[in-house]
Amino acid sequence: MSKKQIILGAQFPGVNNFTVWSDPAAGSQIAFSSFRHFAETVERGKFDFIFLAEGLRVREQKDRFHEFDVAGRPNTLAVLTALAAVTHHVGLIGTLTTTFNEPYPLARQLATLDILSGGRSGWNMVTSPGAFTGANFRRGDHLPFSERYERAREFIEAARLIWTRREFAVQSKHFDIAGRSGLAPLPQGAPIIAQAGDSDNGRELAASHADLIYSRHGTLEDGQAFYRDVKTRLAKYGRRPDDLKILPGAAFVLGDSEEDAQERLAAIRLQQVSPRNAIVFLEQVWNRDLSSYDPDGPLPEIEPDVSSQAIAQGRANRYDNRLETARAWREIAERDKLSIRQLIVQVTARQHFVGTPETVAREINRHVQADAADGFVFAPHLTPTGFDEFTDKVIPYLQDWGVFRRDYEQPTLRANLGLSAIDYAPTRPTYNSRSAP
Numbered sequence: 001m002s003k004k005q006i007i008l009g010a011q012f013p014g015v016n017n018f019t020v021w022s023d024p025a026a027g028s029q030i031a032f033s034s035f036r037h038f039a040e041t042v043e044r045g046k047f048d049f050i051f052l053a054e055g056l057r058v059r060e061q062k063d064r065f066h067e068f069d070v071a072g073r074p075n076t077l078a079v080l081t082a083l084a085a086v087t088h089h090v091g092l093i094g095t096l097t098t099t100f101n102e103p104y105p106l107a108r109q110l111a112t113l114d115i116l117s118g119g120r121s122g123w124n125m126v127t128s129p130g131a132f133t134g135a136n137f138r139r140g141d142h143l144p145f146s147e148r149y150e151r152a153r154e155f156i157e158a159a160r161l162i163w164t165r166r167e168f169a170v171q172s173k174h175f176d177i178a179g180r181s182g183l184a185p186l187p188q189g190a191p192i193i194a195q196a197g198d199s200d201n202g203r204e205l206a207a208s209h210a211d212l213i214y215s216r217h218g219t220l221e222d223g224q225a226f227y228r229d230v231k232t233r234l235a236k237y238g239r240r241p242d243d244l245k246i247l248p249g250a251a252f253v254l255g256d257s258e259e260d261a262q263e264r265l266a267a268i269r270l271q272q273v274s275p276r277n278a279i280v281f282l283e284q285v286w287n288r289d290l291s292s293y294d295p296d297g298p299l300p301e302i303e304p305d306v307s308s309q310a311i312a313q314g315r316a317n318r319y320d321n322r323l324e325t326a327r328a329w330r331e332i333a334e335r336d337k338l339s340i341r342q343l344i345v346q347v348t349a350r351q352h353f354v355g356t357p358e359t360v361a362r363e364i365n366r367h368v369q370a371d372a373a374d375g376f377v378f379a380p381h382l383t384p385t386g387f388d389e390f391t392d393k394v395i396p397y398l399q400d401w402g403v404f405r406r407d408y409e410q411p412t413l414r415a416n417l418g419l420s421a422i423d424y425a426p427t428r429p430t431y432n433s434r435s436a437p
Helices: 033-045 077-083 103-117 143-162 200-207 220-237 258-272 276-286 322-336 341-349 357-369 388-395 397-400
Strands: 008-012 048-050 091-097 119-124 165-171 175-179 190-194 212-215 245-254 352-355 375-378
Touching: 008 033, 008 245, 033 048, 033 077, 033 175, 033 388, 048 077, 048 119, 077 091, 077 103, 091 103, 091 190, 103 119, 103 143, 103 175, 119 143, 143 165, 190 200, 200 220, 212 220, 220 357, 245 258, 245 276, 245 357, 245 388, 258 341, 276 322, 276 341, 322 341, 352 357, 357 375, 357 397, 388 397
Parallel strands: 008 048, 008 375, 048 091, 091 119, 119 190, 190 212, 212 245, 245 352, 245 375
Antiparallel strands: 165 175
């Protein structure tokens, strides 16, 4: 039986809580020199793609700028277009919302990136919650939760018509557009569609419309369960299991020995979760001002406030049930005798591959061969040099074992990912979802 080939994506840190800002080796989050170094390093490592997140408004907490966010972050599409000029093979995937964009202009911008990059463009399709973000846009509000995925599905279908047909017409609940795209056939037929969503709606959208799904299930057992669930949904849409690649987000820490790597991980986590950051995280669950609490002390006895507007704005709520989350955290803190900061270090940890370069390579390969993933999207804790050591020391093991390319074999991102080609057709019937049940 042939070995599965590993897919690797590299996330440029930006909208996150895992960058170690205080490290002397940390560089700019917004200078083009940082983006360029990052891109050239992962292309040297033969990664499949670069992944950029995007924040449409600087996050706030307690009506102040969130101090762990990146202010002044350049526009995602502009950054990727610039990187297309200094790279030759690596894919370029950007996060762009379906809630506050419109199909034709966004489809045209992504098509331009595809043409300029020679078929390396990708779109991480997301929905955006909150009137806080919506205030920056003409509509001035946000869609109800029940309509976000509905609009996203219609948006993707409209964009694909624009990419693959000379003439297009879309009549649906959210869109009524028609015209001529003016686009030449794209090098890879259409940009890659990535989607990040763990809810049932998110899984269904990925199964029906996405090429990649970005997962948070990084452990072997959880990854296998997620992998089985999402892959089995594809058949109802006439798709094969290989038509959707599952890529959990993960981090890595390398050391000269296993003990050295574990010590580095502990130090990095304490830098990522500073005393102040620990309180910031706790406030997001308790929905209260907890600035008077000692981060090295016990959890608050008071319960979370579930009746007031969220004190954290501009970020998706990861905690659907604050009372239940607080109960679970209290049990963990009591069982393991943890302070606030120690608890936050534990409960906010990403999936980490920790050890020597060979150990890390073996664990990555084990997860992929065991169908816990098709690969991973790694995010380093340093910018822009976070992948230097990984490229030089981990990638060669994967290449020697025959599970990762030694060089790019295809000209487009779609082909390098092993996804089916998309054919261009000059005409098509009108897409109309208004009469759909």
